[in-house]
Amino acid sequence: KAGVTQTPRYLIKTRGQQVTLSCSPISGHRSVSWYQQTPGQGLQFLFEYFSETQRNKGNFPGRFSGRQFSNSRSEMNVSTLELGDSALYLCASSLSAREQYFGPGTRLTVT
Amino acid sequence: GQQLNQSPQSMFIQEGEDVSMNCTSSSIFNTWLWYKQDPGEGPVLLIALYKAGELTSNGRLTAQFGITRKDSFLNISASIPSDVGIYFCAGQERSSGTYKYIFGTGTRLKVLA
Numbered sequence: 001k002a003g004v005t006q007t008p009r010y011l012i013k014t015r016g017q018q019v020t021l022s023c024s025p026i027s028g029h030r031s032v033s034w035y036q037q038t039p040g041q042g043l044q045f046l047f048e049y050f051s052e053t054q055r056n057k058g059n060f061p062g063r064f065s066g067r068q069f070s071n072s073r074s075e076m077n078v079s080t081l082e083l084g085d086s087a088l089y090l091c092a093s094s095l096s097a098r099e100q101y102f103g104p105g106t107r108l109t110v111t
Numbered sequence: 112g113q114q115l116n117q118s119p120q121s122m123f124i125q126e127g128e129d130v131s132m133n134c135t136s137s138s139i140f141n142t143w144l145w146y147k148q149d150p151g152e153g154p155v156l157l158i159a160l161y162k163a164g165e166l167t168s169n170g171r172l173t174a175q176f177g178i179t180r181k182d183s184f185l186n187i188s189a190s191i192p193s194d195v196g197i198y199f200c201a202g203q204e205r206s207s208g209t210y211k212y213i214f215g216t217g218t219r220l221k222v223l224a
Contacts (some may be wrong), residue, residue: 004153033211043154043199043214044112056209059112090153097203097210098142098161102153 001027004093004103012109018079021106025072025093031055032074033100034066037088049074078108086110115202117215125223130187132218134200142203143183144212145174147196154199158185192222 005024034046045058049068068074088105146154160176200215
């Protein structure tokens with residue numbers, strides 16, 4: 001069974017631009033969570049989607065948004081990029097609340 | 112943002128040695144997960160724990176769910192060079208029928224051949 005896939009793997013953007021990241025969960029998994037990983041703050045929860053509904057949200061500004069499609073694929077969008085948004089963005093999928101599997105991440109660099 | 116305390120932060124060990132690390136929280140969790148992350152990759156799930164006092168093994172790895180439900184431990188026996196990486200714990204926080212995971216600060220393991 002294929003694992004969680006994320007595209008693109010690397011991205012360079014300029015301050016003020018917006019970016020969209022994509023995540024395809026493991027087949028059959030309906031829950032998708034997004035995390036931001038930085039050296040200073042570690043792994044921080046952004047939001048979780050289940051059956052196209054945002055079920056939980058972390059403490060990030062409204063510039064960070066997401067959505068989930070009927071096939072469980074999810075996208076995350078960051079608008080008006082800031083230098084501090086440079087990070088590894090990780091997507092994780094779950095079949096149940098008992099486990100969570102991560103994708104390889106998207107490395108976003110904001111210049 | 113919220114993070115769990117993991118210790119040690121980093122450790123150098125000789126190949127063949129056993130390794131112990133732990134994760135503590137001020138909150139009670141229902142589930143603990145342990146992950147390993149290699150540079151440039153996403154975390155890989157190693158072990159999942161669901162009950163206080165539970166001890167679970169995965170090859171040379173053994174993890175325990177603390178009795179107080181506020182801590183968890185990971186042991187690696189007979190370390191090998193490929194054990195190098197960052198190990199993260201994650202505690203599951205439940206609220207209003209939903210859940211999210213809070214991650215530890217990580218333990219960086221370096222194995223000397």
